[in-house]
Amino acid sequence: xxxxxxxxxxxxxxxxxxxPVRPVSHVGFEVAHGEAFGLxxxxxxxxxxxxxxxxxxxxEGVRQAGGTLELERDGAMRPYRFAEVRGRxxxxxxxxxxxxxxxxxxxxxxxxxGPRARYGWSRRAARSRAVDLLAEVGMPDPKAQARMxxxxxxxxxxQRVMIAMxxxxxxxxxxxxEPTTALDVAVQDQILRLLHxxxxxxxxxxxxxxxxxxxxxxxxxxxxxxYAGQVVETGRVEEVFTRPTxxxxxxxxxxxxxxxxxxDRPLAAIPGGQPGAGDRPEGCRFAPRCGHxxxxxxxxxxxxxxxxxxxxxSACIRVADLGGPPLDREALLSPLxxxxx
Amino acid sequence: xxxxxxxxFVGRRLLQAIPLTLVLLLLVFAMLKVVPGDPAMQVAGPxxxxxxxxxxxxxxxxxxxxxxxxxxxxxxIATGDFGTTAxxxxxxxxxxxxxxxxxxxLLAVSTVFTVLxxxxxxxxxxxRPDGLVDRMINVMAAFGVGVPTFWLGIVLLAxxxxxxxxxxxxxxxxxxxxxxxxxxxPALALSVSVAPVLMASLRSGIVEARRSEYHAAAQAAGxxxxxxxxxxxLRNAAVPPVSLLAALTTLLLSGAVVVESTFGLPGxxxxxxxxxxxxxxxxxxxxxxxxxxAVVVVNLVGDVLVAFLDPRVMV
Numbered sequence: 179x180x181x182x183x184x185x186x187x188x189x190x191x192x193x194x195x196x197x198p199v200r201p202v203s204h205v206g207f208e209v210a211h212g213e214a215f216g217l218x219x220x221x222x223x224x225x226x227x228x229x230x231x232x233x234x235x236x237x238e239g240v241r242q243a244g245g246t247l248e249l250e251r252d253g254a255m256r257p258y259r260f261a262e263v264r265g266r267x268x269x270x271x272x273x274x275x276x277x278x279x280x281x282x283x284x285x286x287x288x289x290x291x292g293p294r295a296r297y298g299w300s301r302r303a304a305r306s307r308a309v310d311l312l313a314e315v316g317m318p319d320p321k322a323q324a325r326m327x328x329x330x331x332x333x334x335x336x337q338r339v340m341i342a343m344x345x346x347x348x349x350x351x352x353x354x355x356e357p358t359t360a361l362d363v364a365v366q367d368q369i370l371r372l373l374h375x376x377x378x379x380x381x382x383x384x385x386x387x388x389x390x391x392x393x394x395x396x397x398x399x400x401x402x403x404x405y406a407g408q409v410v411e412t413g414r415v416e417e418v419f420t421r422p423t424x425x426x427x428x429x430x431x432x433x434x435x436x437x438x439x440x441x442d443r444p445l446a447a448i449p450g451g452q453p454g455a456g457d458r459p460e461g462c463r464f465a466p467r468c469g470h471x472x473x474x475x476x477x478x479x480x481x482x483x484x485x486x487x488x489x490x491x492s493a494c495i496r497v498a499d500l501g502g503p504p505l506d507r508e509a510l511l512s513p514l515x516x517x518x519x
Numbered sequence: 520x521x522x523x524x525x526x527x528f529v530g531r532r533l534l535q536a537i538p539l540t541l542v543l544l545l546l547v548f549a550m551l552k553v554v555p556g557d558p559a560m561q562v563a564g565p566x567x568x569x570x571x572x573x574x575x576x577x578x579x580x581x582x583x584x585x586x587x588x589x590x591x592x593x594x595x596i597a598t599g600d601f602g603t604t605a606x607x608x609x610x611x612x613x614x615x616x617x618x619x620x621x622x623x624x625l626l627a628v629s630t631v632f633t634v635l636x637x638x639x640x641x642x643x644x645x646x647r648p649d650g651l652v653d654r655m656i657n658v659m660a661a662f663g664v665g666v667p668t669f670w671l672g673i674v675l676l677a678x679x680x681x682x683x684x685x686x687x688x689x690x691x692x693x694x695x696x697x698x699x700x701x702x703x704x705p706a707l708a709l710s711v712s713v714a715p716v717l718m719a720s721l722r723s724g725i726v727e728a729r730r731s732e733y734h735a736a737a738q739a740a741g742x743x744x745x746x747x748x749x750x751x752x753l754r755n756a757a758v759p760p761v762s763l764l765a766a767l768t769t770l771l772l773s774g775a776v777v778v779e780s781t782f783g784l785p786g787x788x789x790x791x792x793x794x795x796x797x798x799x800x801x802x803x804x805x806x807x808x809x810x811x812x813a814v815v816v817v818n819l820v821g822d823v824l825v826a827f828l829d830p831r832v833m834v
Binding site for chain 2: 230233235237238261264265266268269270272274277278279280281282283291292293294295296327329340343344346347353
């Protein structure tokens with residue numbers, strides 16, 4: 179598959195320019211046409227900042243200090259300016275549908291705010307388009323709901339409105355920043371099915387940021403695991419989930435409960451905690467918590483290298499020695515439940 | 520359904536204003552009952568005989584029970600009868616009718632000034648929160664709040680009206696053009712003390728809206744420029760200042776009393792000052808009622824405006 183979005187060597191800085199702190203350092207990944215790409219990691223790993231940097235919506239005080247952002251246009255990868263891709267090529271779904279929908283605007287007006295500003299649609303054209311979009315994202319009564327205010331909708335419906343708002347601009351890449359985290363489990367499932375359906379129907383590429391490995395497994399083709407501001411492993415989901423090539427990913431997967439996990443034993447956990455952006459160790463940042471660490475790890479330059487005998491790429495130099503029991507393929511890779519959203 | 524929600528809200532607020540108005544009337548009525556001095560003696564003079572005083576009391580209805588006097592008062596107000604001035608020469612209603620346009624124009628012009636000053640400075644200050652411009656505007660705002668309105672009025676008269684000759688030194692006009700010209704300086708003096716309060720509220724609203732996720736979401740969808748500012752910043756930021764502006768009307772009204780005296784404008788404020796000096800109770804009572812009702816009405820309008828700006832308040 180040909181690449182659609184490519185992020186190279188992204189560096190994000192905060193704090194004074196003289197002594198900056200880097201919440202994200204040298205992150206890169208590539209998303210192909212029609213592919214769902216997962217960016218997974220715990221809070222503070224820099225996954226959400228990375229995603230926001232893709233569309234240039236970094237929070238106040240965080241700045242991009244390096245890196246190239248490219249989008250495919252007319253068959254070639256080209257660096258883009260944010261004004262070019264916002265509402266034209268890249269769309270974004272935010273985590274909190276309550277705070278990400280302007281409370282003073284009707285749902286219908288909100289959904290088409292982008293194309294109205296971008297292409298100068300007439301109000302009437304925008305209205306009927308809004309109803310179509312609301313129907314596409316599975317709103318039960320799109321005509322009536324277009325006239326409602328965001329606060330009159332449930333969390334799940336609000337997130338559907340958010341998705342419709344992002345789709346209104348006909349993006350080729352949809353950035354999703356933990357779009358199901360604020361929702362309850364049943365609604366989470368509906369939204370995941372919806373995203374899966376839209377992706378299939380529209381041939382969209384999706385970049386999905388989450389801390390939920392189960393969501394990655396269900397929705398994504400490829401995944402990058404982030405730790406302390408770096409990508410430590412990337413590869414196809416079924417590979418990473420069954421044969422992780424980094425001790426951190428392996429630890430994450432072991433700590434994830436499956437249907438067969440014995441209930442009377444505590445879940446496996448990685449000892450220690452992720453270092454903050456200000457106090458990250460030299461060399462491999464995971465080494466202090468790693469059971470496989472060697473003295474050399476403390477001086478290691480961060481490189482995502484190909485792994486012999488695996489399609490994944492890993493930042494760990496001990497890949498060959500990781501061994502360990504293979505993870506239960508069946509339990510980890512239960513297929514996405516069928517049906518439409 | 521949504522529309523009935525809005526109209527329902529307006530209707531409920533109107534209904535709530537009725538008991539409020541009744542309480543106001545009661546307070547204004549009670550005001551006269553608690554001030555020291557005998558109204559009958561006021562009319563008849565200090566050397567009147569007891570029989571004369573009693574006759575006047577009966578004539579004024581002061582021998583009736585208090586609640587009957589109140590009902591009587593309500594009836595008079597309902598028919599627009601506010602009584603006569605102390606000298607008996609003019610009806611208080613006529614006085615109010617002649618002064619109200621002046622005060623209304625003054626308040627309207629100064630509201631426009633307040634909104635313009637507050638809006639412009641808030642947008643400037645919010646460009647870079649805690650930046651140089653923001654700090655300078657903040658210092659100026661502190662001055663604005665601190666400057667006494669009467670002093671500023673005199674400064675404007677001496678520093679602007681006298682040297683330029685573009686504005687009258689005092690008094691009112693008789694054509695729309697002269698009226699507006701006469702209103703500019705007093706309205707400005709009035710706005711300077713009120714605008715900073717509004718500016719601060721608007722500024723923080725703008726900063727907050729720019730940091731919000733809905734602002735980011737709109738940007739992600741390609742909304743930018745003035746459409747972004749209008750639809751996703753100002754509209755949200757305007758909600759607290761609108762209700763604040765309604766609340767600030769009391770400040771504007773009391774400021775108008777001062778400014779009308781400074782500039783010699785024949786409005787309600789000037790009448791109130793003169794009535795206070797002459798202990799003219801009917802006038803004071805009538806004007807207090809008018810001012811209070813104005814505050815009730817303005818707050819009502821403010822609430823409705825807020826509801827139209829932010830649908831979440833209609834619960």
